[in-house]
Amino acid sequence: MSAVTSASDAVFAPARRMDPSAAAIELVDVSFAYDKRPVLQGITMTVPRGKIVAIMGGSGGGKTTILRLIGGQLKPNSGNVLVAGQSVPDLEPEALYALRRRFGMLFQFGALFTDMSVFENIAFPMREHTELNEELIRDLVLMKLHAVGLRGAAAMMPTELSGGMARRVALARAIALDPMLVMYDEPFAGLDPISLGIIGQLIRRLNDALGTTSVVVTHDVYESLKIVDYMYFVSEGRIIASGTPESVRASTDPFVRQFVDGAPDGPVRFHYPAPPFRTQLLADVS
């Protein structure tokens, strides 16, 4: 995986799909549309067990939709989504909920329950899914909070937390039940540089310490390059490039370069498709 690959010869392309036992997640030729608007077209990707894989791309490119498909909140129009060998779209509600118990998810703005304290937020999945006694729940919650450096904030309410702190609490909640898979939806969005670095390091450290698999949906290329094992670039619903951080840094692929360099124009156009400006200006207002 030394070079960036385009979609047609992706490292984890279907013809060369890895051993299923080594794959935590597989998307096989997945297409999805909201009503008639296509969002994803022919997405094929594999997330190996124990690795951190980033799905990168501009806003509205279908990244979060991929997470929703993995979590079973959406069903693909065609293709299949396999998680731990199970076909997610075919699961009955009970089986889907059983699978989700093995997931953790960090939402873009934390999605902490605002009527519960930090402690109660992290205890929530434990109370819902286990029969642990209060003493054990307390110890586990404090351990999770200690792991994200916020043991001292246990009694605080979500409204009292800064953006970075809320994201860390949400991370502690996502790993509350030691999940096999953690999904991160824009974990770096809107954070100051210090918080951003902390979250990035926590994702890497917790992934390695817990032996989980992580999928990070983000557009923060610099922070991702530091922590992930593999990256997929998604644009207009298609995977247009993929590779390791080293290969991405060295890539000459125009899309990857535009993304890494933050160039305003390139394969991803600055202007949203529109009729010629002159035609539009001269058109009858009515």
Add this chain to the structure above:
Amino acid sequence: MSAELATGVFSWLRRLGATVTGTVGKLGYASRFLIMVLVLSPHAFRRLHLTLREIYFAGVLSLVIILMSGLFVGMVLSLQGYEVLSRYGAGEQLGIMVALSLVRELGPVVAGLLFASRAGSAITAEIGLMKTTEQLAAMEMMAVDPVARVVAPRFWGGVISMPLLAALFSAMGIFGAYIVGVRLIGIDAGAFWGQMQAGVDFWPDVTNGIIKSVVFGLAVSIISVFEGYDAKPTAEGVSSATTRTVVISSLAILALDFVMTAFMFRGIGA
């Protein structure tokens, strides 16, 4: 000109059709939602503290507005009622008039309207905001059904609170009528309470009032939770959902009240 007219008519018909199918579709979705809430309701009772918490928020925190409104409605009813009754020399009948008005009609209806404005709107806003801030999605991803965990306790909290609030409204209204009628106007206390005791029957008067308040509780609660759950996840969406809750609940209460009253007192014109 005729082509323009035809286009306009077709456009209007298209909009009308879209509105009708949209409304019918939403009614169908709301019905399925109600069934889902009922199916998942055992969860709300197995974990009673969730429902008790909602009874506190919907019921106990509505007490001030319900009791104060009941008091003033009773006092006004007493003033107006005495003025009319005394024209026919029946001022002593004030007790029974006030009690029947409150227990049969005003108690359930006004308490229902106040409940929709105070508690129903709060339930919609809370669930809508939970949706907007992805708290419901987070719950789903944690394999916790938000309908069982969030919606069902709020629904039953409202259903249980409403008849109790209506009863308290009526009681407070009668107390208000007593203050004005007996203490202020000077009607004999024995006549006031005696007429009331003789003229108000538990069945059908009080029972019908209770039935009405239970039905209003069911209607307001399902409208509130559904509008919150169905709200667009934006600030504007939550605001519209909250407004819809108050408007639809109020109209539903008044319409249901007419239908139920027609059935309850159907022999009246015979």
